[in-house]
Amino acid sequence: MLDDRSYMQSPYHPQTKFSAVVILIVICAGVFLLQIFTQPSSSFLVNSVWGQYFYLSQIGVSRGFLWQLITFQFIHGSFLHLLFNCWALYLFGRSIEESQGKAGFFRVYFLSGVAGGLLHVIIAWGLNGNSVPMLMVGASAGVYGLIAVFARLWPDTPLTMFPIPITIKVKHLFFILLAIAGLGLILSRGSGVSHAGHFGGAIAGLLYVYFAIEGKKMSFAMSSRPSLSKVRQVHPASKVGSVLKRVSRSSKNSSSLTEEEFITRKVDPILEKISAHGIHSLTESERKILESARSRLKGRL
Structure with missing residues (x-):
């Protein structure tokens, strides 16, 4: 699939x-x-x-x-x-x-x-x-x-x-x-x-x-998570932003989707982002969506 x-x-x-x-x-x-x-x-x-x-x-x-x-x-x-x-x-x-x-x-x-x-x-x-x-x-x-x-x-x-x-x-x-x-x-x-x-x-x-x-105020606290690159992009910045906003807004309703819909609408954009920028670029909400997907697939197996 x-x-x-x-x-x-x-x-x-x-x-x-x-x-x-x-x-x-x-x-x-x-x-x-x-x-x-x-x-x-x-x-x-x-x-x-x-x-x-x-x-x-x-x-x-x-x-x-x-x-x-x-x-x-x-x-x-x-x-x-x-x-x-x-x-x-x-x-x-x-x-x-x-x-x-x-x-x-x-x-x-x-x-x-x-x-x-x-x-x-x-x-x-x-x-x-x-x-x-x-x-x-x-x-x-x-x-x-x-x-x-x-x-x-x-x-x-x-x-x-x-x-x-x-x-x-x-x-x-x-x-x-x-x-x-x-x-x-x-x-x-x-x-x-x-x-x-x-x-x-x-x-x-x-x-x-x-x-x-x-593109924001620099903090020398320096967390271990690297920042999202704005240089290397698979999609134009505006499209990436709109995709991430849609994912964030719809994460609460993910449980009502079928498995195929969940993967297509929720998981695919996140995996595309990982492919382009690395897993460290994910936000907390995106990590939760991936964890939910992992649980679903584990339950199916």
């Missing part, structure tokens, strides 16, 4: 099933290999093609090289720098891509990266003006934005750190990283780490959750 429903069909499409996270990692790795063969030693880096045109600096932006706000996010200073950022991209990016879609993932990553880059440029202008360039490279600003979004949507997810096997909830890890970036932004000078980029990326990630995903 349920086999013909769209949510029971496999969503896998081999010709379009390319992970945005994997694509981004491959690009970063490819750029790093290009750096190895073409980039000069660090002592000549500032005046090289890489340093002048592709690394992010306040001098480059002042000259109109605005593409640096994008290109720096693919460049890394060392293999360990690349390895850590790619690990973080894979760890936090997969769930965000699954929840928000490829476009949503790229929006979070690049908007956070650009925001972190802009804050870095502003701080660099304030410290050095246009006299000495302060270079910034790496995916870290975008990664901090991804961590911010992940911490808001799935705050209680446990994460085991390495090399010391310490398990910590993602929301606690995010607050620690945000505090370190904030303190580094205030206290640290010339450390070789762009705390401004990290801090700006994290704040941009939080703002993305606020405006693009939740």
